[in-house]
Structures are given as structure tokens and as C-alpha cells.
Amino acid sequence: MAVHTIDRARVRREAGATVRLALPLIVAQLSAMAPNAIDAILAGHFSAHVQAAVVTGTSIWVLALVLALGTMMSVSPTVSQLDGAQRRGEIGAIFHQALWIAWILGAALWFASRNATPLMTAFGVVPSLHDDVEAFLHAISWAAPALTTYFALRGLSEGLSMPMPSMYFSIGGLFVLAPLGYVLVYGKLGFPPMGARGTGIATAVAIWAEMIGFGIYVLTHRAYRDINLRQRFAMPRWSKIAPLLHIGVPMAITLLMEAGMFVGVALLIGRLGETVAASHQIALNVASMSFMVPLGLSMAITVRVGNAVGRKDAAGVRYAGFCGIGLVVAVQLVAVALMLGLPHGIAAIYSNNPAVIAMAAHLLLFAGMFQFSDGIQVASNSCLRGLKDTRVPMAITLVAYWVIGMPIGWYLGFPRGLGAPGMWIGLIAGLTAAAALLFGRFYRVARRASWTSAT
Structure with missing residues (x-):
């Protein structure tokens, strides 16, 4: 294959376009993380029991x-x-x-959330929490159809390179959630105190408000007039739905593989005592917030790669993908510097318990170590998603997270006695394997692309 020279001006243009979109x-994405924090804060000031129920219910949701x-x-x-x-x-x-998929999936998730015992x-989950967890899930389950429809609207807008509405309505939902949650949880304005159920109702109302507004x-x-949204609404057509599911179902499984790994680690670490569990949650929350930056960039990368595929621009695919991955690595430098340089200061924001701060600071060092791997794996996967390549990445994540990451973490954490640090080493191993394999997959696919390149 011929060696591809690098057009520096095109690199700058591509990087600028990706950043503006991202x-x-x-x-x-940061706004999407905020409802969980708002729910936890509202519940935490109500009672420790309600906070535990809401945190547990949120994990299932x-x-x-x-x-x-x-x-x-x-x-x-698409x-x-x-x-x-x-x-x-x-x-x-x-x-x-896509809306038919969203509505059917929303109905299924509504049913599943109401039968999560x-x-x-x-x-x-300890039996004493069951009633309040169920109350939270029963309330928030009504948001399921709105949530799936919202994600469809968001995919439409972002696919058209119009990301601003996603930002507007994500932030707007917070202005509904916070005051309504306060009223319902604590029983203001004539409402009785609802505790966990109140947080679920408030979150559901906020999601419906976001979806309706969007x-x-x-x-x-x-800006949407020329895409024929108002044409006669068609009945479900398998010939159109199947290609969407062909892309979406592997992506859903891929995300479940990663989310499941982190949930599994949390459950195993929970056996090590309250101090260790609290420290793990602090480190994980910091890592999750940090992850929103490369995740937002990666969503932009998917759109840029998809646009290049639509133009049959092989060089554009390579520039969009590799520039995007480079940007993710650059922003992760900041996360690494903060976690490795200020672990105790960051941990102290979350707790005033010296033992929790010390353990959380130690775990933040491990979190800092996997920032590059986490960024590269999500960016590479997004490049492949832009190419509608989702089945091989699904298999890669299954192997990386559940054949490599979890077994290593369990072995080091328990048989070898390293505890929480051992489990975090497993996270590093799983994410690093995913990063290497997914990047290698995109590199090979992008190099093989042979469409006529646009100038």
C-alpha cells in the first residue's frame, strides 16, 4: 500500500471541526451525569437509608x-x-x-425496571432497602419511553452535525429536576415527603420535559425542514429497522460489557468494608466525570467519520479518526496530571474522613494510570461506529473486559490479597487490552479503505 503523506493544513481543519462539534x-455529557449527583445529594440530606436506596436504584436504572x-x-x-x-x-x-425501535425498547425497559427484584x-441488596429501591424504580420507570425517544432525537441532531440542542435540553432538564426533586423529596408546597419515590418522580418528569422540548x-x-420529518409516518418496516439494529444491538452489548465490569468491581469491593467501598466510589466518580470529556469528543468523531464515509472519502476517514484519537489523548493529559498530581486534594472534596481520603487518593493513582487507555478505547470504538463496524468491537470488549480485566482483578484482589488496588489493576488491564485491540482494528480498516478520496 502506498505511504500516505500528512497534510498538516487538513489536520488543523479536521481537529478544529471535531472540537467545535464536540x-x-x-x-x-457532563449535564447527563448531573441528575445522578442531584438525586444522591437530595436523598443524602433526607436520610442515609434513602440515599442508599436511591444509589442502589440508580445503579440498576x-x-x-x-x-x-x-x-x-x-x-x-446512519x-x-x-x-x-x-x-x-x-x-x-x-x-x-428509529422511533419504532425507541418506543418498543422503552416499553420493554419500563417493564424490566418495574420487575427488578x-x-x-x-x-x-439488603432486604431493608427493597421497598424504597422498588419505589424509586417504579417511579423512574415511566421515563423509559421518553428516554429512548430522547436518545433517538439526539442521534438525529448530532448526526446532522448539530450538537447544540443536546446541550440545551440536557442543561434544561436540570432546571426541572433540582427544584421539583426538592419539593417532592422533602414534602414542600403541600406535597407529603416522598423520599426515594420523590427522586424517581422528579427524574422521570425532567426526562419527559427534555424529550418534549427536543x-x-x-x-x-x-434546519430540519429538508429531511422530510413531516412526511406520512410509516408503519414498522423490517428492511429499514434491521440495519439500525445491526449497528445498535452490538453497541448496546458493548456498553453493557464495560458498565457490567465496573458494576462487578463495585460489588466485589463492597465485600471489603464501608471505608474501602466509599473510597472506591469516590475514585470511580472522579474517573466517570473525567470520562465525559473523551466520550463527548468520541461522539463527534463518529459523526466526522460517518460524514467521510458518506462522501466516499477514504482519506477523510483516516484524518477524522486519527485526528480525533489524537485530540482524546491530548485532553487525557490533563486528567492524568490532576489525578496523579492532586489525589488527596480531589478526594478531600468528597469526604472529611481521613481513612476514606487516604484510600481514595491511593485508588485515584490507579484511575490516572488508565486515563489514556480509556480515552483511546472509546475514541477507537467511535471511529469504528462511524464506519458501522460494531460486531467485531463487541467481541473485542467481551474479551478485554470479561476474559482479561475481571479475572485479573479478582485474582489480584482476593486470592492474592491486594484488595481494591488489585481490582483496579484488573480495570487497567481490561481497558488497556480494549484500547490496543480497538485501535488496531480501526488502523487496519482505515488503511484498507480505498474509495476515491475527496480533495
């Missing part, structure tokens, strides 16, 4: 959220490829089929 997505997000991730690359190919008139019909038993925006804004 900034609103990063804000949207996150599994539903991940399934919804992963499945609906098929919308963005739309971006049609947009890049100048076939915008076909987008409305595809989006209508076996899952609580498997997680080892839907009105898409239907009325002139």
Missing part, C-alpha cells in the same frame, strides 16, 4: 439507560452517512423507523 456534546443509549447509537452514524452523501431527503423515513437479589425543536426549526 464542545456542546461534552457539556451535554443505569443498566437500562446503557441499553437504551447503545441501541439508539445507530441513529447518529444519519451522518446520509448527510455526507447529500441524501438528506431520506433521513426522515429512517428516523421514523430478582436483580436486587443477585446484587445482594421534539418540538426538531419539528419546528428550519
Whole structure:
């Protein structure tokens, strides 16, 4: 294969376009993390019992959220490829089929969230929490159809390289959640105190508000007029739905593999005592917040790669992918510097317990070590998603997280007696394996691309 020379001007243009697209997505992702924090804070000031119930219920709800997000991730690359190919008139019909997926999936997640007792038993949730966890899940379950529809709308808008609405409505939802949650949890304005149920109701109302606002925006804004959203709404067509599921289902499984690894680690570490568990949660929360930056960048990378595929621009695929991965590595330098340089200061923000701060600071050193791996794996996977390559990445993550990461973590943490640090070494091993394999996969696919490159 011929050696590809690097066009520095094109690198700058591509990096600039990716950053402009990514900034609103990063804000949207950080805003999407905020409801969990708001729920935990509201519940924590109500009682420790309610806080434990809400945190437990949120952990179960996150599994539903991940399934919804992963499945609906098929919308963005599909739309971006049609947009890049100048076939915008076909987008409305595809989006209508995506809505059928969203509504059926939303109904299934509503049912699953209301019947989560076996899952609580498997997680080892103490019986005294069951009633409040169920109250939270029963309330928030009503948000499931709105959540899946919201993700479809978000995929449509981001696939059209319009990320600002995602940011607007994610932030807007917080202005609904915080005051409504306060009223319902503590019983203000004539309402009785609802505790855990109140946080679930408030979160569900906020998600519905976001979805309705986003839907009105898409239907009325002139930027969406030429994609034929208002044409006659079609009944489900398997020929259109199957390609979306072909992309989305592997993505949902991929996200479940990663989320499941972190949930599994948390459950195992929970056996080591309250101090260790609290320290782990602090380090994990910091790592999760940090991850929102490369995740937002990666969503932009998917769109940029998808646009290049639609133009049949092989060089554009390579520039979009490798520039995006380079940007992720650059921003992760900041996360690494903070976690390795200020671990005690960061831990002290979350706790005033010296033992918890010391252990959390120690675990933050491990979190700092996997920042590059975590960034590269999500960016490489997003490049492949832009190419609609999702099945091999699904297999890669299964091996990396559950054949490499979890066994190593369990072995070092328990038989070898390293405890929480051993489990975090397992996380490093799993994420590093995923990063190497996913990057290698994109490198090979991108090098083989042979369409006529656009100038």
C-alpha cells in the first residue's frame, strides 16, 4: 500500500471541526451525569437509608439507560452517512423507523425496571432497602419511553452535525429536576415527603420535559425542514429497522460489557468494608466525570467519520479518526496530571474522613494510570461506529473486559490479597487490552479503505 503523506493544513481543519462539534456534546455529557449527583445529594440530606436506596436504584436504572443509549447509537452514524452523501431527503423515513425501535425498547425497559427484584437479589441488596429501591424504580420507570425517544432525537441532531440542542435540553432538564426533586423529596408546597419515590418522580418528569422540548425543536426549526420529518409516518418496516439494529444491538452489548465490569468491581469491593467501598466510589466518580470529556469528543468523531464515509472519502476517514484519537489523548493529559498530581486534594472534596481520603487518593493513582487507555478505547470504538463496524468491537470488549480485566482483578484482589488496588489493576488491564485491540482494528480498516478520496 502506498505511504500516505500528512497534510498538516487538513489536520488543523479536521481537529478544529471535531472540537467545535464536540464542545456542546461534552457539556451535554457532563449535564447527563448531573441528575445522578442531584438525586444522591437530595436523598443524602433526607436520610442515609434513602440515599442508599436511591444509589442502589440508580445503579440498576443505569443498566437500562446503557441499553437504551447503545441501541439508539445507530441513529447518529446512519444519519451522518446520509448527510455526507447529500441524501438528506431520506433521513426522515429512517428516523421514523428509529422511533419504532425507541418506543418498543422503552416499553420493554419500563417493564424490566418495574420487575427488578430478582436483580436486587443477585446484587445482594439488603432486604431493608427493597421497598424504597422498588419505589424509586417504579417511579423512574415511566421515563423509559421518553428516554429512548430522547436518545433517538439526539442521534438525529448530532448526526446532522448539530450538537447544540443536546446541550440545551440536557442543561434544561436540570432546571426541572433540582427544584421539583426538592419539593417532592422533602414534602414542600403541600406535597407529603416522598423520599426515594420523590427522586424517581422528579427524574422521570425532567426526562419527559427534555424529550418534549427536543421534539418540538426538531419539528419546528428550519434546519430540519429538508429531511422530510413531516412526511406520512410509516408503519414498522423490517428492511429499514434491521440495519439500525445491526449497528445498535452490538453497541448496546458493548456498553453493557464495560458498565457490567465496573458494576462487578463495585460489588466485589463492597465485600471489603464501608471505608474501602466509599473510597472506591469516590475514585470511580472522579474517573466517570473525567470520562465525559473523551466520550463527548468520541461522539463527534463518529459523526466526522460517518460524514467521510458518506462522501466516499477514504482519506477523510483516516484524518477524522486519527485526528480525533489524537485530540482524546491530548485532553487525557490533563486528567492524568490532576489525578496523579492532586489525589488527596480531589478526594478531600468528597469526604472529611481521613481513612476514606487516604484510600481514595491511593485508588485515584490507579484511575490516572488508565486515563489514556480509556480515552483511546472509546475514541477507537467511535471511529469504528462511524464506519458501522460494531460486531467485531463487541467481541473485542467481551474479551478485554470479561476474559482479561475481571479475572485479573479478582485474582489480584482476593486470592492474592491486594484488595481494591488489585481490582483496579484488573480495570487497567481490561481497558488497556480494549484500547490496543480497538485501535488496531480501526488502523487496519482505515488503511484498507480505498474509495476515491475527496480533495
